[in-house]
Amino acid sequence: MATVAESTDALQQQNLSRDDQTLLLFAGLMEGGKEDDETVRDLDQLTKLLNDDVEATSKGQSSICTVIDGDCVDTLLCYLDMRQQDVVRGHATLATSAYLKASGDDGSKKLSEFFYDRVKRGTYDDYIVAFCVAGVIFPIVPDLTAELFLSEGFLPSLGPLMRRKWKSRKVETACLEMLNAACMHTACREGVQKYCLEWLEEVVDQDPEEVVRDMYAANPDVNLEEGSISMRRHSEQVQHLAAVVLAKLKATQPPKSTTEITGERVEQATTSIEDLSKMFTKVLISNPEQGRQSSVEGLAYASLQPQIKEDLARNKDLLASLVKTLQDAPPKSPLTYGALSIFVNLTRYQPTQSEEEKRISQLKAYANAAGKIQPQPLNDDKHVAARCKRVFEAGITPVLVSHSKNGSVASLTLIISIIFSISVTTSLRGQLAQQGAVRLLIDAWDSLPATETQTKRMAAQALARVLISTNPSLVFGGTRPVPQSAAIRPLTSLINPDPAADTRDLLPTFETLMALTNLASTDDDTRRSIVRTAWTDIEEQLLSPNNLVTKACVELICNLVQGVDALQLYADGSVQAKNRLHILVALADAEDEGTRSAAGGALASLTAYEPVVQAIVSRERGVENVLGLCADDSEDLRHRGVFVVYNMISAEGETGRLAREKVKQENGVSILTECAKKSRRAEVVEITVQAIKILIEQV
Template sequence: MAPTAETLPHGSESSEFSERQDQTLLLLARLMEGGQEDDETVKDLNQLTKLLGDDVEAVKKGEPSITQVIDSDCVDTLVGYLDLRQSEIVQGRATLCTSAYLKAAGEDGNKKLAEFFHDRVRKGTYDDYIVAFCVAASIFPFVPDLTSELFLSEGFLASLGPLMRRKWKSRKVETACLEMLNAACMQPLCREAVQKYCTEWLEEIVDHDPEDDVKAMYTANPDHTIQEGSIMMRRHSEQVQNLAAVVLAKLRVSQPSKPPGDTSEPRIQQATTSIEDLSKMFTKMFLTNPEHMSQSSIEGLAYASLRSTVKEDLAKNKDFLKSLVKTLEAAPPKSPLTYGALSILVNLTRYQPVQSEEEKKMSQLRAYANAAGKLQPDPLNDNDHVTERCKRVFEAGVTPVLVSHSKNGSVASLGLIIAVIYSLSMTVTLRGQLAQQGAVRLLIAAWQALPAETEPAARRIAAQALARILISTNPTLVFGGTRPTPQSHAIRPLASIIPPDPNAETRDLLPTFEALMALTNLASTDDDTRKSIVRLAWSDIEEMLLSSNPRITTAAVELICNIVQSPAEAASLYADGTQKAKDRLRVLVALADAEDAKTRSAAGGALASLTGYEAVVRAIADRERSVECVLSLCRDENDDLRHRGAFIAHNMVSTPGDTGKLAKEALKKAGAVETLTDCAKKSRRAEVVQVAIEALKLLIEQ
């Protein structure tokens, strides 16, 4: 029954509220009348969705809800547009509208929807089943608790077997039922129930051979004239078989796989379709009939490719990889097909997370506790196998397609794109080609586009992938070309991963190290870049100098060595005569005497530049310990380090005025004459000998 003016609540509603009620009644009346063109139906559904959305805010302000005029007949009409026999655009808008209604109506809306579902299932006609199943499939994602309750109601799942095993098939009923099961498998309790009640007949559908029907009819009546229509009505369609296979794939993947090396078999085995068999079925359908079967095949493979054996088979199939990339290239942005194809690529290229020593020990203890020590890492998921799969995916030409999709993709698909590039960037030999094909621009744009509040993990992955590529490539080539991206745009993402991840349970220093290395490479280019690095990242860089990890300290000092090649940055950070500059210099000088040779080398290189400033020379000469650190470089066994030490000493003694005299006195007092003499004698390289002798001459001259 259509809503009427008599159904409106009485009282002193505002004119605005009355107007919203009238609009709701009018829209529902048109939708209940039906017979409209799709574009008119879509327009009405959109308007009703907006009214319901606005109603939620109005109720918060104390106004009555317009949902009180939406009775059970209206709900039946609204969810009826979720029927798979409607066009896709109508179904999509009806889904949004139903979601808005359930949010606005609350418990009353849930009650009306439950009544609708149980009533249609109880009637049991094909039409009623189709609508009920379509509604359940559509609303599962946004009201999973309600739909699970309907789905798990007593006797419902058990009744599906006889329905699907009927001699005469309704493909629409079968399709709607399988779409519902497909959506339900996203919820663990529902998936367990499907596993218990539906696996057997799902297997029958997948294994069904229509030729058997023909043979059976001939056997029963050899003289019978077989009509194609009657056979078709007794067989499952290819689409239905594929959908059943997708549901089975979700069930198989949720079950634990057999540990590597475990050859034990149960005494009584049930004939089942393995995940590998399903994968081959999906792959065959995808390659032979991509236009009609790509969506369900892709969805099935997105789940099947979680298994390592399936990953290996798919990665070794060049035809499949090329077709997958081609399908992704043609897929509409933000579509299920795009998301499914990207999910497969993520599964094929994903590396196992790096575990700390403590995490490895805990995993081993759990393995012994849970599986008597039989649980071992899957060898097909080790780094060597994943690297090989990454190379094959890259060779299929995926990068330009990912770059194209990243420009119009959803946040979810952008996260998957970043994950694939992140994995590909693990292979050093691919980094230059990734940069050439646009991965750097992709990662910078993705980092800027992703919301920091809701997508911190994806942003860190994007920044780390960017760091890896920039470590191994020439910045002038990466940021050049006809449409150059300013390299300063890369600094903020890199700076964001210098501090450890605040949301991580364990501290991972690899992103910090890679960010420092990438910034060091950028800092080798020009003064503008060095200035931007200091402006955006200096406090974090300075903190890393005191890291307990020597590799992090070394990377930070190497970056500073490149930064101080800029006169402006060197002067402002270390040579302005302030106490802060002196404290910074003291840390740098101390690192010139560190245990790690690379750290000493980087600190020595920085001091070789900084001792061109009088304030720096005076600060070093004023501290006996600092002078000793400089001379320790001159005594080093490594020629490169002796060269740095001799160069620093030369800069100090050649400083004019009182500062130069102070430096000479301090160096002499510390034994510089003997040290520089030994440095010149021990060195085999002419440039080291020359700078040591020149420093010695300046030191001893009156």
């Protein structure tokens, strides 16, 4: 006769109905005594049946959930018990999620019945299962679990349970893991604050060794074994978990409690967020293997506080331990996410505010502080920059590069945020490039889905910052070079301001234009790629109301016209080319010196071509603007202006003749003569003299 396991193996070969397959799988799960891999296989097949059931019922078929009774649900949920192997719990979680999705209200009802029944029984074993189930399903069905969690009398009952004289460490651990998960829900967090705060502080404050000494003093013959319910003290693991829950409460809302403590304790515990942070720090430095996960999770919340950020960032041993923790953490694990969250908190700058937003913030501060504005100095740019430098010096970048290769979208978002903040500091950008940040940012931008718009923009802006301050030939060289062309699409995606932003932030536009300018100084292939990818967007920024953006845009064009593709856009003699040239000539007369210089540099290259000279001569004030460069106080600008004039009047044929006449009409000889007198550099004087000779000698 075939065993249940053998029958389960043959499910795919048998022509069984979906209901029969479901019942057979549950029979195997109820059987017990099997190897973990067999249990995992059955759970996976059940998950598949339940996932397929959603589609089947949408087509009018009956649901397999009709054959899943309370005993079946009880069997499935018991595999979420913390005493199961982690691999079994993980696959049981997927199966439970699939069941709740497929079963709808009926599944919610059965889950509620299971929870209330187990809590009502009140044995240690039932508490463990109920708490474990609640902790696991909180992220899956938060509203339903919150309803169970906040049911009348449940939260107040936890204090007496945790204060029992004989401790069950598994019950305490399961309870605290449930509370930890519940703190993600606002109403549940408030409930925990109201009913559990004081006994949580009792757990954290208890000195285990002192408890043991008191017990020996009372009864020297007492036998203290390390069993589940053998001692009157909380374990260190339980204390760490309680500390994590406390950290979440204290980091996210002001303390408040209406719980009254019975017994001998009179003075209320006042464990501060600083005390908790020191506890987590001590564990990570001195004994990381014992409490790494809980300490990292606790610090992820504690580090939301400005003072805690400063304390953590100044502790070199802790930063080294956190970097090592992140380095050893498995990809996509809670430990990875927690460690990354700490570094994000340490390095995050305050968002840029418009003048209107600053004014509103001040008004709110007046209202909240009775007329006193109380800014938080530890969150200002100076302090954040110092923290970023310390985090970078701890060796975070290579670890981030490693994790980025296998990370989830969530962890990749955190990694990009850290690099983004560090890249604000100009002096660190070259080292970021050396340690692999450029490839990280390009690969992240390429791999992130289109829906992650803000994260992609953040990656592109961090990339722009690094490329502004580094030599492209060094960044894109080496033994495993990143193609320079790979950076162009991320960079050009930032040229237009974010359409989804409430305020118009032009800093990303400015930084990406500067980075593209740097790249455009290298070779024709790069210039060609920039022109073909983003020329229309680049032209739009020429007319930006922001002078810095306009200047950066003209500087980029100055480099682009060294290549054939951009050159043709100005020199093909078309109406569009003339219009473009008119804008460039007008910018040669801009108020900003940098803009005039860039426009003059571009014209110095373009005026080597006859159609460009013709367009300038025919444009009203075209020659006048060029001669204005020759009269500028800056010798660099005079050099560029004289070079443009020399190109124009040296043109052959009718074009050259018209250019010379126009320059003379605009008092060009006098302006050039004065330019020669003011200039001190030989190359400027030489070309000016040559231009004057051409104007005098030729008609």
